[in-house]
Amino acid sequence: MAKFRNNGRLTDTQTGILLVIPGLAVFIAVILYPFISAIAMSFTDRSLLNPNSSFVGLDNYIKVFSDPYFFQTVWTTIIFVVFATLIPFTLGLIWAIVLNQGFRGSEFLRGVTLVNWIIPGTAIGFLWSWIFNGQYGILNGLLSALGIIDENISFLGQPASALICVIIARSWQMLPWYMAFLLGGLQGVPVERIEAARIDGANNLQVFRYIVIPGMRQIFFLVLILGAIGNLQHFDIPWTMTEGGPARATTTLSIEVYRTAFKNWKLGQAATVGTVWAVLLLLFSVVYLKQVRESD
Amino acid sequence: MRKVLAIALISLLSLSLFAAGAGESQNASAESGSTSIVWAGWSGEEEATRDIFQRMRTGYEEQSGNTVQWVGWTWADTAQQLLIRLQGGEQLDIAQTDIGIFNTVAQTGALADLNEIFGREWLEENFAPSTLAVGQIDGKQLGLPWSMAAITMVYNPQILERAGWSEVPSTIEEFEQCMADIAALGEGIIPYGVSTKDDTAAGDLMPWLWTFGTTVFNEDGSVNLGPEAVDTINWYKDLLAKGYIQMDIGRGDARQLFAQGMMAFYDDAVLAKGQAVSAGVDPAEVVNVCSAMPRPVLNAGDESQSTMWGHMLVIFDSSQYKDSAADFAKYLLSDDVALEYFEQNGMPPVTNSAANTEEVLNDEYLKGFIDATATAKLDETARMTNASEIKTIIVEELQRTLLGQTTAEECVENMRTRLNAAI
Amino acid sequence: MFQKTLAFRIFFIFSLILIGCFVFLPLLWMINTALKPADKTFTLYFFAGELTLENIIGILTDKTIMTYLKNSLIVSFLSSFMATLVSSFAAYSFSKFRYRGRKAIMGAFMMSQAFPQAILLLAIYLMMQRFHLLGSYWSLLISYIVFTLPVGTWTLKGYFDGISNSLIESAKIDGAGNFRIMTRIVFPMAVPGMISIAIYGFVWSWNDLLYAMTLVTDPARRTLAPGLVMTYLGEASTNWAAMMSASIVAAIPVTVIFVFLQRYFITGLTSGAVKE
Numbered sequence A: 001m002a003k004f005r006n007n008g009r010l011t012d013t014q015t016g017i018l019l020v021i022p023g024l025a026v027f028i029a030v031i032l033y034p035f036i037s038a039i040a041m042s043f044t045d046r047s048l049l050n051p052n053s054s055f056v057g058l059d060n061y062i063k064v065f066s067d068p069y070f071f072q073t074v075w076t077t078i079i080f081v082v083f084a085t086l087i088p089f090t091l092g093l094i095w096a097i098v099l100n101q102g103f104r105g106s107e108f109l110r111g112v113t114l115v116n117w118i119i120p121g122t123a124i125g126f127l128w129s130w131i132f133n134g135q136y137g138i139l140n141g142l143l144s145a146l147g148i149i150d151e152n153i154s155f156l157g158q159p160a161s162a163l164i165c166v167i168i169a170r171s172w173q174m175l176p177w178y179m180a181f182l183l184g185g186l187q188g189v190p191v192e193r194i195e196a197a198r199i200d201g202a203n204n205l206q207v208f209r210y211i212v213i214p215g216m217r218q219i220f221f222l223v224l225i226l227g228a229i230g231n232l233q234h235f236d237i238p239w240t241m242t243e244g245g246p247a248r249a250t251t252t253l254s255i256e257v258y259r260t261a262f263k264n265w266k267l268g269q270a271a272t273v274g275t276v277w278a279v280l281l282l283l284f285s286v287v288y289l290k291q292v293r294e295s296d
Numbered sequence B: 001m002r003k004v005l006a007i008a009l010i011s012l013l014s015l016s017l018f019a020a021g022a023g024e025s026q027n028a029s030a031e032s033g034s035t036s037i038v039w040a041g042w043s044g045e046e047e048a049t050r051d052i053f054q055r056m057r058t059g060y061e062e063q064s065g066n067t068v069q070w071v072g073w074t075w076a077d078t079a080q081q082l083l084i085r086l087q088g089g090e091q092l093d094i095a096q097t098d099i100g101i102f103n104t105v106a107q108t109g110a111l112a113d114l115n116e117i118f119g120r121e122w123l124e125e126n127f128a129p130s131t132l133a134v135g136q137i138d139g140k141q142l143g144l145p146w147s148m149a150a151i152t153m154v155y156n157p158q159i160l161e162r163a164g165w166s167e168v169p170s171t172i173e174e175f176e177q178c179m180a181d182i183a184a185l186g187e188g189i190i191p192y193g194v195s196t197k198d199d200t201a202a203g204d205l206m207p208w209l210w211t212f213g214t215t216v217f218n219e220d221g222s223v224n225l226g227p228e229a230v231d232t233i234n235w236y237k238d239l240l241a242k243g244y245i246q247m248d249i250g251r252g253d254a255r256q257l258f259a260q261g262m263m264a265f266y267d268d269a270v271l272a273k274g275q276a277v278s279a280g281v282d283p284a285e286v287v288n289v290c291s292a293m294p295r296p297v298l299n300a301g302d303e304s305q306s307t308m309w310g311h312m313l314v315i316f317d318s319s320q321y322k323d324s325a326a327d328f329a330k331y332l333l334s335d336d337v338a339l340e341y342f343e344q345n346g347m348p349p350v351t352n353s354a355a356n357t358e359e360v361l362n363d364e365y366l367k368g369f370i371d372a373t374a375t376a377k378l379d380e381t382a383r384m385t386n387a388s389e390i391k392t393i394i395v396e397e398l399q400r401t402l403l404g405q406t407t408a409e410e411c412v413e414n415m416r417t418r419l420n421a422a423i
Numbered sequence C: 001m002f003q004k005t006l007a008f009r010i011f012f013i014f015s016l017i018l019i020g021c022f023v024f025l026p027l028l029w030m031i032n033t034a035l036k037p038a039d040k041t042f043t044l045y046f047f048a049g050e051l052t053l054e055n056i057i058g059i060l061t062d063k064t065i066m067t068y069l070k071n072s073l074i075v076s077f078l079s080s081f082m083a084t085l086v087s088s089f090a091a092y093s094f095s096k097f098r099y100r101g102r103k104a105i106m107g108a109f110m111m112s113q114a115f116p117q118a119i120l121l122l123a124i125y126l127m128m129q130r131f132h133l134l135g136s137y138w139s140l141l142i143s144y145i146v147f148t149l150p151v152g153t154w155t156l157k158g159y160f161d162g163i164s165n166s167l168i169e170s171a172k173i174d175g176a177g178n179f180r181i182m183t184r185i186v187f188p189m190a191v192p193g194m195i196s197i198a199i200y201g202f203v204w205s206w207n208d209l210l211y212a213m214t215l216v217t218d219p220a221r222r223t224l225a226p227g228l229v230m231t232y233l234g235e236a237s238t239n240w241a242a243m244m245s246a247s248i249v250a251a252i253p254v255t256v257i258f259v260f261l262q263r264y265f266i267t268g269l270t271s272g273a274v275k276e
Helices: A012-041 A059-066 A070-099 A106-118 A121-131 A138-145 A159-188 A191-199 A204-233 A236-242 A253-262 A267-295 B002-031 B050-064 B075-088 B099-107 B114-118 B120-126 B129-134 B157-162 B172-184 B200-212 B227-241 B251-259 B270-278 B283-289 B322-333 B335-345 B364-373 B387-402 B408-422 C006-034 C054-060 C063-096 C102-114 C117-130 C137-161 C165-173 C178-189 C191-207 C210-215 C224-232 C240-275
Strands: B036-041 B067-072 B094-098 B144-155 B190-192 B263-268 B291-293 B307-315
Touching: A012 A267, A012 C063, A012 C102, A012 C117, A012 C137, A012 C178, A059 A267, A070 A106, A070 A159, A070 A204, A070 A253, A070 C006, A106 A159, A106 C006, A106 C191, A106 C240, A121 A138, A121 A159, A121 A236, A121 C006, A121 C224, A121 C240, A159 A204, A159 A236, A159 C006, A159 C191, A191 A204, A204 A253, A204 A267, A204 C102, A204 C137, A236 A253, A253 A267, A253 C117, A267 C102, A267 C117, B036 B075, B036 B322, B050 B067, B050 B322, B050 B335, B075 B094, B075 B099, B075 C117, B075 C210, B094 B099, B094 B322, B099 B307, B099 B387, B114 B120, B114 B322, B120 B129, B129 B144, B129 B307, B144 B157, B144 B270, B144 B322, B144 B364, B157 B172, B157 B283, B172 B190, B172 B227, B172 B263, B200 B227, B200 B263, B200 B307, B200 B387, B227 B387, B227 B408, B251 B263, B251 B270, B270 B283, B270 B364, B283 B364, B291 B364, B307 B322, B322 B335, B387 B408, C006 C240, C054 C240, C063 C102, C063 C137, C063 C178, C063 C191, C063 C224, C063 C240, C102 C137, C117 C137, C117 C210, C137 C191, C137 C210, C165 C178, C178 C191, C191 C224, C191 C240, C210 C224, C224 C240
Parallel strands: B036 B067, B036 B094, B190 B263
Antiparallel strands: B094 B307, B144 B263, B144 B291, B144 B307
């Protein structure tokens, strides 16, 4: 058999391809086909109300870009994604450093921290909308019991604070995830290099700056990218807490897509928003990949 | 590692066999002699109604020999899930809908004309014309009324009593005075929980627009929003400034606060009592803390405004078992079943025979809702394909104004511009 | 890793308390709510007041909820396991082999993760229907594997990239085949990464609402997230206490597994590395 060499073994290339086949197969079947059909759908007036649709050219794109609120939505999305990624990332890193100290009970805390993340998103949305509720909210109750406020604050009723509240709730949900990944990264930092640096007289900050951060660079990148993408997709917490309001203040792209597709039934237009967002991301990831390549 | 892999593969294989086998057994049961119909909706999933829906199914199965397979989602997702299921062509025979869901599904053209299935005569014999009209679109009877009453205002008699009101306010002037008295109690009670969040904010605004003397749309479907719309919005702003209404209140929040005795008035349908009951109030005592009233009017003598609320049963045109589905619908509407549903969950029966029984007529809690039904109108978006989009526009512009970003005049103009673009 | 200087101690205590409060206080509030009687749900007391096990027992004796929990455990475990396996293969392939189309596939994996999943739903529903998978665990398993795959592949590729080629080369010289190298040398070194992915995949399946609600309508195979929402988030009322209780009850078995897994694998990893 000509295909086989190396004493009947597969060649490296063959092995490589064989290994990627299972993943690629499900990927093509379940994602790629729907993905391409969704892009095609963005040029039609496809609606959930009617299985038949017709080609409408760029109509949906014109509609999306001429919507006076579209850029506000993009901006809200950027704010949400940036802060809902950086806040839990920073807190997760600190939390990972704390738990990596190996004090008594730290292993238990590591496990228990993950609980936040396994509570269904809808329940988290309810929990935090209760905490921030302007009438019977826990935070208002606490603040007035401590005498800090006289009158309840409507946290979710004001545009700026509503967005902050949603970001906090999302950070609470995702902190364990960042913690878990970063803890793995911390444990991968070579101990010998730290010890060597210590001998050279490096202090904690220098060790962190010159050894830990470079050692974890790759995992930082990965976690931030995955976290950002997850936030871009994220939907259930803001939907449960505010349904995108007040006055669109918490309407991110994924809320807009959900509303367009599953409340207004306009699949074609929802696919357009999705395609625009995929293109934006493509630009973003080209920049990212270029940077990764340069650093290699 | 190799062992782990082997175990994994074996478990995968066995699971796949299991999953495949389970799928087949399900198909097999559908093919046996008697018919098996699929009933979709949401109440069969909710804790408060899960058991009675189960009893409805088994009751019918025992009586007819057919089987009823339940498919359910949350109330909020039912419209979307029905549409997805319809696009896929999975079996779907009969469904529970509310007025909004009914409208959405009817727009797809997937519903059967019940005049043909039940016969016009049977329908007219058993239902009042106004009730039937809710399920009629373009001369076709697409929805079969199941439970109907109005969405009107609900109040807490105990709070009003404390504020010195033994009777409910009947004009807006009295209403404002009543809210002032409630605020003056200093108990931290929110006088009026009109919705300022989510789709329900649009639903609550409409009857107030009607009360002030305008509508969102004209008869011909063009945008109306007369000068009274500005008055209505300004009135909302005034109530907000005085603290009588609040931001970030949706129907769920209002029910929650009302059940806690922290709210005096809000707008709701007959199922308002559900939250009070789940908060621990005895169902027989609900009327003491939760009563329906006519919406206050602008000038004494005006007609009080309210919107229609209801659950309907629909049968799908694609169903192969329309007769069984109709049979099942008749079973659900039969007096015994309908009255048990009323007794257990307070759902008002709609057939002439069940609605006129003593226990329904004498129900103190239900009375206010039924009284309002006589003059209740359909939500203005109830027949539109893009109802949710229209409501979103109304709510967003209303919120902008209440937040002080725009004036009432700008609010109405922005609504007009965006609504014109959307219709 | 860090010397216990005064500054570090202050940082440590400060972070422990602040982040600890942020993470655990809301969680304790949930437990607190689960333990309150129904008519006291919204009375703002924190453990100091009337407490009852009624809600918790109600959940534990509710057969429907327990079925949802069982289904969630089955689906989450299997999908997490399969996703980790498939991602490991693909990641190893991307990391250590060179062939045409490799970069394109990698890019496609990543991009797919970025497209709004709500839009893919309809197409996936129709596909599952065509293959008669609707209502079976498989419809969920397959979707969850695919949604974990991109993250899994990229993460594990990072781990595999860190394993030096010389190690693999020397194993080859010793006569080990590609699969032997993969299962005996490379995979054991990436166990922490695999655990992360397994947990990621697990939680993804555990929390998914939209796909689970759409693809599985048979209550006998329904998972917990849609089950809870359908049961307690009603048309007329929301049962907060039950929702919180159920979320907490459901979180307990998973937490126990996580705590256990972590200890087991971290020790397993260090001892394994020394032996190799």
